[in-house]
Amino acid sequence: MGCQSCAVGGCGSRARTTDTDEVAVATKTAGCSSGGCSSGGCNKLNSFDWLSDMLPSNAPNTRDGYTVVEVKFKGGRKDYFxxxxxxxxxxxxxxxxxxxSGYHLGAVSMQGDLVRLQLKRKHIQINDDTKVIQRVATQRDLEKHEQAILRDLPSLYRAREIVRDLKLQMKLSDVEFQSDNTKATFYYSSEERVDFRELIKMLASEFKVRVEMRQISLRQEAGRIGGLGSCGRELCCSTWLTDFKNITTSAARYQNLSLNPAKLSGQCGRLKCCLNYELDTYVDALRDIPTVDKPLETQKGRAFLQKTDIFRKIMWFGxxxxxxxxxxxxxxxxxxVALNKQGVVPESFDVLTPVGEKEALSAAALNADLTQLDKKYASQNRSSSSRRKKKKR
Structure with a gap:
């Protein structure tokens, strides 16, 4: 049995000793130890409890100082108990x-005083209506939970067939059966409003469970399914990102990116969330860059703006x-620009450099690192070609 937070089923097992009144029973509990595993695919919304060794002075007499525990379920969904x-x-x-209705099985992802800070940040109130943790899962509970998970994939395929037969404009992305097999949650995405009353009746009669339909956005769908981005890493929405902010094409314009939908779109078909990561840095750098509406006038001719290096504060004219x-x-x-507004046309760019200041920047000096790389690879190519000639001889 895997950790049930991802599609990887090869998580390492660990032994857990359960003390009872009669005998201490050692059970082999499959899953992740310390909230992760060595398979590399179970890092969906993982968190590190950096307050585990700190106990507040006004905390109740509990082991971890706070009675509320964060529990993670399939697909990275988290709740507090x-x-x-x-x-x-x-x-x-x-x-x-x-x-x-019934019970569900999940893994403890966080406890202690860090949960209190998370509840404060998310503005969640804990009262008597908050659900409770009944017990630690036994081997029988784990077996029933594994059987419920094995029903997810066949049920998803069958539900998609029913949706096609009813000709509904919706896309089923995931199914989650409750551990007691009394309820099934179907996650779907749709661009328009869908009347799925007939669908619920057919699903309930097909799987003999109580059916709940939950609509999610395309970004949430990509987070539940997972995958690899164009950067070669796992999707941010499936590993750590939970707040999806509005992303516009202006973020790409500020960063001088090509407005190509194929390159700017993520797995969900929407603009990539990472377009906002460095946007503030580019906006701050652009504040010092002047706006050149027309070419610069010199006696040598009219110089047009070709490109701008906003971080090195250099503008290239040709x-x-x-x-x-x-x-x-x-x-x-x-x-x-100020001289042109006064009607003064300088002789060239270099004439403006006063005595005692640094000399004019040259393209060769700015591209010295590129020239060194060209020389390096050119020498390597010559040496490799000479080695090939020797082998032929």
Whole structure:
């Protein structure tokens, strides 16, 4: 049995000793130890309890200082439960949690004072109506939970066939059966409003369970299914990202990215969430870059803006009569613009450099690192070609 937070089923097992009144029984509890495993695929919304060794002075007399525990279920879904029975829990333990109808099995993902800070950040109120943890999962509970998970994939395929027969404009992405096999939650996405009353009747008669339909966005769907992004890493929405902010094409324009939908779209078909990661840095850097509405006038000709290096504060201009680009610092560009407004046409870019200041920037100096790389790889190619000739001889 895997950790049930991802599609990886090869998690390592660990032994857990359960003390009873008569005998201490050692059970082999499959799953992840310390909330993760060595398979590399069970890091869905993992969290590190960095307050595990700190006990607040005003905390109640419990083992971890706070009676509320965070439990993670399939697909990275998390919820909070009260530990009213003062169970000795460890991160990664499977527990039986109270639900509206029946019970469900999940893994402890966080406990202690860090849960209190999470509840405060998310503005969640804990009261008597909050569900409780009934007990630590036994081997029988784990077997029933594994049987419920084995029903997910066949039920998803059968439900998609029923949706096609009813010709509903919706996409079923995942199914989650409750551990007691009394309820099934179907996650779907749709661009328009769907009347699925007939679908619920057919699903309930097909699987003999209570059916709940839950609509999710395309970003949430990608997070539940998972996958690899164009960067080669797992999707952010399936590993750590929970808050999906609005992303517009202006984020790509600020970063001088090509407005190509195929490159800017993620697995969900929407704009990539990572477009917002460095947006603030680019916006701050662009504040010092002047807006050049028209070409610069010099006696040599009209110089047009070709590109801008916002981090090195350099703007490249080129004459229409030649293919060479001239790098200019921002201060020099502002000086030329001010002279052009006064009707003064400088002789060239270099004349503006006062005595005692640094000399004008040259393209060769700015591209020195590229020149070194070209020389390096050129020498390697020559040596490899000479070795091939020797082998032929």
């Amino acid at each position: 009260r530990n009213v029975h003062n169970l000795d829990l460890t991160t990664g333990d499977f527990v039986v949690c109270e639900m509206t 004459y229409s009569s030649e293919s060479t680009w001239h790098p200019l610092p921002i201060a020099r560009v502002l000086e030329i």
